[in-house]
Amino acid sequence: MxxxxxxxxxxxxxxxxxxxxxxxxxxxxxxxxxxxxxxxxxxxxxxxxxxxxxxxxxxxxxxxxxxxxxxxxxxxxxxxxxxxxxxxxxxxxxxxxxxxxxxxxxxxxxxxxxxxxxxxxxxxxxxxxxxxxxxxxxxxxxxxxxxxxxxxxxxxFGSAAKFIATTCMEVHRDAHVYDTGMVTIIEIMGRHAGWLAGSAALATWAGYGPDLIYLPETDFDLTDFLDDVHRVYDKTGKCMVAVSEGIHRADGTFISEAKTSATDGFGHAQLGGLAAMLADAVKLETGAKVRGIELSLLQRCGxxxxxxxxxxxxxxxxxxxxxxxxxxxxxxxxxxxxxxxxxxxxxxxxxxxxxxxxAEKKVPREWINAVGNGVEQPFIDYVLPLIxxxxxxxxxxxxxxxxxxxxxxxx
Amino acid sequence: MxxxxxxxxxxxxxxxxxxxxxxxxxxxxxxxxxxxxxxxxxxxxxxxxxxxxxxxxxxxxxxxxxxxxxxxxxxxxxxxxxxxxxxxxxxxxxxxxxxxxxxxxxxxxxxxxxxxxxxxxxxxxxxxxxxxxxxxxxxxxxxxxxxxxxxxxxxxFGSAAKFIATTCMEVHRDAHVYDTGMVTIIEIMGRHAGWLAGSAALATWAGYGPDLIYLPETDFDLTDFLDDVHRVYDKTGKCMVAVSEGIHRADGTFISEAKTSATDGFGHAQLGGLAAMLADAVKLETGAKVRGIELSLLQRCGxxxxxxxxxxxxxxxxxxxxxxxxxxxxxxxxxxxxxxxxxxxxxxxxxxxxxxxxAEKKVPREWINAVGNGVEQPFIDYVLPLIxxxxxxxxxxxxxxxxxxxxxxxx
Structure with a gap:
């Protein structure tokens, strides 16, 4: 040469x-x-x-x-x-x-x-x-x-994952400060792959993080989601949720695309994105105080x-x-x-x-739990060295x- | 004793x-x-x-x-x-x-x-x-x-101010990465006093921060606000804005309380808070790509x-x-x-x-600029040692x- x-x-x-x-x-x-x-x-x-x-x-x-x-x-x-x-x-x-x-x-x-x-x-x-x-x-x-x-x-990816994990740990502490009920929903980037949303599990692994995590690798069902939140909330009075912006229904439509049908609980004109929308649905369903937080640009420029x-x-x-x-x-x-x-x-x-x-590399299905509301240890083992x-x-x-x-x- | x-x-x-x-x-x-x-x-x-x-x-x-x-x-x-x-x-x-x-x-x-x-x-x-x-x-x-x-x-306060300034600097870099138009609106805590929103000026002072900052110490006028954004955006193709959650009209009502009147540009059902609401108004007015970011709990637990x-x-x-x-x-x-x-x-x-x-201590009026869309050097001199x-x-x-x-x- x-x-x-x-x-x-x-x-x-x-x-x-x-x-x-x-x-x-x-x-x-x-x-x-x-x-x-x-x-x-x-x-x-x-x-x-x-x-x-x-x-x-x-x-x-x-x-x-x-x-x-x-x-x-x-x-x-x-x-x-x-x-x-x-x-x-x-x-x-x-x-x-x-x-x-x-x-x-x-x-x-x-x-x-x-x-x-x-x-x-x-x-x-x-x-x-x-x-x-x-x-x-x-x-x-x-x-x-x-x-x-x-x-x-x-x-x-590693730096964004670290920002997400660190932030989730801090927000978890903040969201648990009162002895009153509170649900916190964190919206994380990743339209088609759940690597970032899954990284919120590092916070849970470290002791303070989401109870529930939803990735776009599985279909998202609002009723199942509300059941999940209800179950955790009823038990502890708190619930912290991480969702990928790319969560979607079984038919492939994004949850963030509001439907006009009133039957799905999302029939609202909305400006504030997925976290605010899910927060509203949880509020209606549980009556709990709910806060939706979108990590937005912060997670990629931190x-x-x-x-x-x-x-x-x-x-x-x-x-x-x-x-x-x-x-x-x-x-x-x-x-x-x-x-x-x-x-x-x-x-x-x-x-x-x-x-x-x-082509897009997705989170392997076997790294996500069976019901699709969390990730398994292999995911942690994969991400941890990168942060x-x-x-x-x-x-x-x-x-x-x-x-x-x-x-x-x-x- | x-x-x-x-x-x-x-x-x-x-x-x-x-x-x-x-x-x-x-x-x-x-x-x-x-x-x-x-x-x-x-x-x-x-x-x-x-x-x-x-x-x-x-x-x-x-x-x-x-x-x-x-x-x-x-x-x-x-x-x-x-x-x-x-x-x-x-x-x-x-x-x-x-x-x-x-x-x-x-x-x-x-x-x-x-x-x-x-x-x-x-x-x-x-x-x-x-x-x-x-x-x-x-x-x-x-x-x-x-x-x-x-x-x-x-x-x-000092730690929250530091989080806000650091984050604004990073988001500024992110929001200036494309050669296409972009308006970014950052919503910052502080219902009655503008100390936190004003701290975004540290980012500008350091070279990368908001062009416009609105505190609750002055009345907020939507028309003036849109004029301000227009002026900066027309000149540079970008505009970064920091607003206190407590900005209010001359009659004392919070901007974040959406009015049902269609005349004020805020006549929308909304879930996503002030940043999303203002982003929507700017989008309607300027046609620019606009992103609203609420710093939410992150600023107080960072x-x-x-x-x-x-x-x-x-x-x-x-x-x-x-x-x-x-x-x-x-x-x-x-x-x-x-x-x-x-x-x-x-x-x-x-x-x-x-x-x-x-009683509540507010930002002195003379530390805010005359038109009420930024803070003056005494504000910087006050906050800088605290971070x-x-x-x-x-x-x-x-x-x-x-x-x-x-x-x-x-x-």
Whole structure:
């Protein structure tokens, strides 16, 4: 394999995480230190920055500020949700990407994102091969949803899981402070996979967490749900519930999509989301004081309670992508191979983009209890290593100190 | 002043905070180490525990577990929202309290709470004096709302302010990740005083925070609000707003109380609270993508991001209460006298319960900007010292390790 000299582009795509910038740093730092990579360019808002010729010259960034990317949540370069067309139907974007690659002599493209981003990588790679333009393309995984195929887990998930578990423990304490009845319903992200909602079980495992957890891997029945809550509430005077935003009826419709029928107990105009809706149903049914809490964006940007393991692995994924590309590999996503028995170990592997793109990894049914209102010990054993370690994040005046990038546009 | 020997009771009351247990520890630790205090009793659920004769024998607790109270959110002994009757109208409760005090030879009563709790202290103290029962009664302040008179600030506020500022910084980063329009509305606690909502300005001061902040100290006008949001959004494509839950119209009615009139833009059945309601109004007006986020219980139980200053001062308040009572003082609340020029200093003082009870300290009007959509530098200078320092909170498996009390009932 002959050495391929040229510039690289790093882009970030999809919903941000607490550690996506640690992966960007893994790419940038390694690329800056690699002799055959002549220039490191950061795409403004992912592939849109490539199409718009808005690329930041990362060589001009201050090294110390770059290091702070490890502790800076959200996508520092900007993100996008842009889906490339099928190149056989419309190759406008691809021609433009090739034009930009030629302009900057881009020979390495690293894209940090979820399912859609791996699909973007795949399409660009195929187009470049067809066009005879030599370019190595690598996907770097990222998603709090943890739903990418081909990898043990995804960078971003561990920190979100840790935020959820920590928060559930604290809210549990708060919700148990009075000797009066109280039901608390926590709404957690994850439209199609229940990895995040399931992580609330870490709080229960640690002594203070939800009594009931509902994942989108099973069908949700309102009557069963109310029965479950009733049973716990009648026994203890309290009930704490964690629900995935993606819980759905047996016919596949989301519970969060309010029905106009009055018979299902959800016949209300509503603005406040699933937690508020379920809280209302429980209030009507039990008469208990009920509080619905939506963790919202907090769970995906909570870098102040990130997992050090997650940060380190996110960095490692970016680094491994560059090293693999430089060694001649292309069309792969960096993945993790982990062992948990006899102590947690995590190594990177490389998976074909095809097996990753556009498929969702769900929580195995056997990790969820039979009645579908909680998770089993294997789920805990799986998640626990991923939340370990406290990052040594710098603070100024006891507030987070995020990376300040110059973002000098490349010409 | 002759030495007063006897037992003491510590009770916790009202809404919990991240550091109310640090104050309890300040009382318990100091009382355990004080020779003339023969026994330390913790009231289960505040004054209700006294009335119900449910008192925990704190002498039987493990010292190391007690120390963890510094890092354990919410009220470890349980709380209540119980208002004592006017003793001239109904002295049933007071007779019962005296009976319990006599039963355990209680000569010291420490009550940790907000306005109502100081009123409770005051009433009990007056009754005991009238009954000729020698007993020293001290209030220990607590409230995230920071609305107690007679003190520079209240334990609990600094940690909540820090949670709010940290979270706003992280959410700001998340909400700015796409190059598409986005309005974010954060709902913050504080029904009558804007100390907490104003603390979101710390995030802006640190570089990433709300563009607009609305406090309950000024009247809220929906048209002005929408104009404000429009102006910021038109200029930058983003707008981040922090609102106090207590914002109200000029006639005093809360914005969160939906009107049925369709003319005010709020004529919707709603479940999701103020943030969702305002988000809906902004969506209708601007067509922008809008996200409403309610910080809910998270802001008052977020011990994982507590202020070390707050923890230390909360402990100090409890300790000072015991020391003052033992020295012969009664009928006071521990307060803070602080200086900020030439470096922050904080000392305890003792204030009469009367000036504290049943009054609310608001944000000075001159600390709020003229148009009422932000706070001025004096507000920042006031809050900043209170959020300083990271606690060295113990963790197990990278999750919080809360105090596990035995809670042995006293006989």
């Amino acid at each position: 002959s050495e391929l000299r040229g510039a690289c582009i790093i882009g970030q795509s999809g919903g941000p995480t607490a550690v996506i910038n640690a992966s960007a740093l893994g790419v940038i730092r390694t690329a800056l230190d690699t002799e055959c990579i002549t220039r490191v360019l950061g795409a403004a808002h992912g592939i849109k920055g490539v199409l718009d010729d808005r690329l930041y010259d990362m060589n001009q960034e201050d090294a110390a500020e770059l290091e702070l990317l490890k502790y800076t949540p959200s996508s520092a370069l900007g993100s996008c949700r842009y889906k490339l067309a099928d190149p056989d139907k419309d190759d406008t974007d691809y021609k433009r990407i090739l034009e930009i690659f030629r302009k900057y002599d881009v020979r390495y493209f690293f894209y940090n994102g979820g399912n859609d981003s791996m699909d973007t990588c795949n399409k660009i790679s195929k187009y470049m091969q067809k066009a005879g333009y030599e370019c190595r393309i690598m996907g770097v995984p990222k998603t709090i949803d943890n739903d990418l195929n081909g990898t043990d887990h995804c960078p971003g 870098s102040h309670t990130a997992s050090k393991t997650d940060i380190d692995e996110a960095f490692l994924a970016g680094k491994a992508a560059v090293e693999a590309a430089v060694s001649g590999i292309t069309d792969k996503m960096v993945a993790f191979r982990c062992t948990r028995e006899g102590g947690y170990t995590c190594q990177t592997s490389l998976e074909p983009l095809e097996i990753v793109a556009n 370990q370690g406290e990052p040594d994040a710098p603070r100024t005046n006891s507030l987070p100190r995020f990376a300040k990038l110059k973002k000098v546009l490349a010409h | 002759s030495e007063l020997r006897g037992a003491c009771i510590i009770g916790q009351s009202g809404g919990p905070t991240a550091v109310i247990n640090a104050s309890a520890l300040g009382v318990i630790r100091t009382a355990l180490d004080t020779e003339c205090i023969t026994r330390v009793l913790g009231a289960a659920h505040g004054i209700k525990g006294v009335l119900d004769d449910r008192l925990y024998d704190m002498n039987q607790e493990d010292a190391a577990e007690l120390e963890l109270l510094k890092y354990t959110p919410s009220s470890a002994l349980g709380s209540c929202r119980y208002k004592l009757a006017d003793p001239d109208k109904d002295d049933t409760d007071y007779k019962r309290i005296l009976e319990i005090f006599r039963k355990y030879d209680v000569r010291y009563f420490f009550y940790n709470g907000g306005n109502d709790s100081m009123d409770t202290c005051n009433k009990i103290s007056k009754y005991m004096q009238k009954a000729g029962y020698e007993c020293r009664i001290m209030g220990v302040p607590k409230t995230i709302d920071n609305d107690l008179n007679g003190t520079d600030h209240c334990p609990g 011990s994982h991001t507590a202020s070390k200053t707050d923890i230390d001062e909360a402990f100090l308040a409890g300790k000072a209460a015991v020391e003052a009572a033992v020295s012969g003082i009664t009928d006071k609340m521990v307060a803070f006298r602080c200086t900020r020029e030439g470096g922050y200093t904080c000392q305890t003082s003792l204030e009469p319960l009367e000036i504290v009870a049943n 300083q320092g990271e606690p060295d909170a113990p963790r197990t498996n990278s999750l919080p390790r809360f105090a596990k009390l035995k809670k042995v009932l006293a006989h």
